[in-house]
Amino acid sequence: MGRTPTLSFDRGTLILHPPPRGKAWLDFATWDDRVERFRIPANRYRELITALEAENVTFCDLAKAFVELELTARVVMQPYPHQSEALVAWQRAGQCGVVVLPTAAGKTYLAQLAMQVARRSTLVVVPTLDLMHQWYTHLVAAFPDLEVGLLGGGSRDRTAILVATYDSAAIHAETLGAQYGFLIFDECHHLPTDFNQVIATYSLAPYRLGLTATPDRSDGRHTDLDTLIGAEVYRKTAEQLAGNALADHEIVQIKVKLSQSERDRYDRLTAIRNNFLREAKISLGGMQGWQRFVQASARSQAGRRAMLAHREAKETALGTDGKLRVLADLLAQHSPARILIFTNDNATVYQISQEFLIPAITHQTPVKERHEILKHFRSGDYKTLVVSHVLNEGVDVPDAGIAILLSGTGSTREYIQRLGRILRRGTNIDKRAILYEVIAENTSEERTSQRRHGEDWTNAHKQKNPINVVQMGIDYKEKDSERSTPLAAETPTQW
Incomplete structure (x- = not known):
């Protein structure tokens, strides 16, 4: 009687030896002369197991090192309808796939619900240290009976629930690959790069969830998410969620004439x-x-x-004096509301900070100073904050209600993320957020604005959907000498 085939994990791949009977598994395997064994990509683990079991092949699985967890959440909220719908859609897709939701739509809580369904040791991958600490804080509060670890920023934990940056997870992909049965990729549009994608390809995790507000990439590699995580299973826009999960909002476009x-x-x-x-x-x-x-x-x-x-x-x-006069008018109009000002360059940030005595954050701001400024902004000590690109992704600013976009790129992702900074309802169920987009009339900024709004902007004009777009043509030209469901039913898991 022949030996029982054994499946083992080897640095991001699977080794199956001796060769089992049947043929289906051969679709995943290649022969490796160096070890004289059949080698299989780790991310084909689920398909391989399914194929072996379909042919009633007896084998010994020594590859998986992930464990089943008893996940009793201490943070329990009534899910919004879109969260319940997304969870069900993800389950129906075999607990693999990408969910596209706008910033502030509760993707972290959706991930918590998915963890309670998968019930396996979980690796959460995030793009920034700020996000890593935000996820850590949430998961510690949600699952206080389990140890939650960090990988990145000087931490190198190995726990059943681990939050890691993309950089750190990619560096340690060969050793992490067998340890986790559930992968959660926050801002998953960061995954399809040559460096980052090993996190997914070197992992045998049978369950995967991708979260993003904007999956599309300019290089077209967002299509790789289908194989790295799974197909898109659910999508909602900020306009579709306005007035329910997110605050009602309007987009006011102000066109400023050049002197x-x-x-x-x-x-x-x-x-x-x-x-x-x-x-x-x-x-x-x-x-x-x-x-x-x-x-x-x-x-x-x-x-x-x-x-x-x-x-x-x-x-x-970008730097026309008229924009600063508009800014002064809007600040006076909305005082003492909490206001975020976005620009595309650091020089303008510092200019506004100096002229209006407003706290500023750029990529040059030291980490401790940035956290201190954000703490005072959240508490209400600071009513206004001016930033460049650092709040586009990975920073929770829950109580801002007004955003003023003085300049930006044509990136739809950047625009959605900036809009998302003001859409959290918080405790104010009647909150109405406003995004002011200030652009120089009859300049390339108008084309840049059209690019960042994309199809939703065009459809808003054609179909008159809930996006409330107000255009204000203001002549600020002055003399040149003047300056101034409850959790969805759990499906059985077999891995």
Whole structure:
């Protein structure tokens, strides 16, 4: 009688030896001459087990090191309908897949509910240290009877529930791969990179959940999420959740006219750029056109002049004095409400901070100082905060109700994340959030605004959906000398 086949885990892969009877498992295996064994990618574990059991193959599973957990939650809330629906959709997909929900829609609590369904040792992967500590705080409160660990920022725990940064999880992927039966990827659009995706491919976890507000990537690799985590199983937008899980909100677009000197400067600079693009037969209609412009700008003096003109024209539009006058008006109008001001560059952040005496946070702000500023903002000691990109992702600002977007990129993800900063209802069930988008009229900022709003913006105009878009054409041009369900029924798990 032959030996019983044994399945073992080896540095992110599975080894099956001796070869079992049947043929289905061969679809996953390749022969490795170095060890004279069949080797299988770890992320095919679930399919492999299913195939072996379907052919009634007797085998010894020494690969999995994850354990079943008794998860009794101490943080229990009535789920919003969208959370219950997403949980059921994820279960019906075999407890694998991606859920797309806007910022502030309760993705962390949804993940907690999923953990209670999967009941397996769990690895939560997040992009930032801020998010790592936020998840840690939530999970410690939810499951105080279990040890919750951290991997990243100097911590190297090995616990049944572990919260790790993408960087740290990728570095330790070969050793983590067999330890966890459930993977949760927060902001899962970070996963499909050559460095990060080993977290998923080196893991045999049969259960996987991806969470994001914006799964799409400019490089198109978001399609890899289908194999790394599972297909998208549920999606809701901020507009669909407004008035229920999220605060009602409106988007007010304010167009500011450039002063005459700013207009003359902007037109002159864009003419220099456009003349060069015309002669070089380059169109800036897409990413490929921009890449061609960057390459051409490095080859000639004319190209360098055109790129410099492009940047100076952009700075003229982003930094027009009219925007600061609009800002002063909005701050006075909404005082003493809690207000977040977003810009696209640090120089403008510091300028606003100095002129309006407003606390500022950029990537240059020391960690302890940033936490101190955010603490005072949450407590209400600070009513207004100006930031660049650091609050786009991974920072919980629950009580802000007004956001002023003075400048930004064309990224839809950045826009959704900034809007999400003000959508938490908190204790105010009647909260109405407002996002002011201040753009320079008849400049490239208008096209940038259209790109970041994407299809939802277009549909709002065509279909008049719940997005309340108000356009305010304000002439702030002055003389150049003036400045101023309850938890869904649990499904049995077999892994």
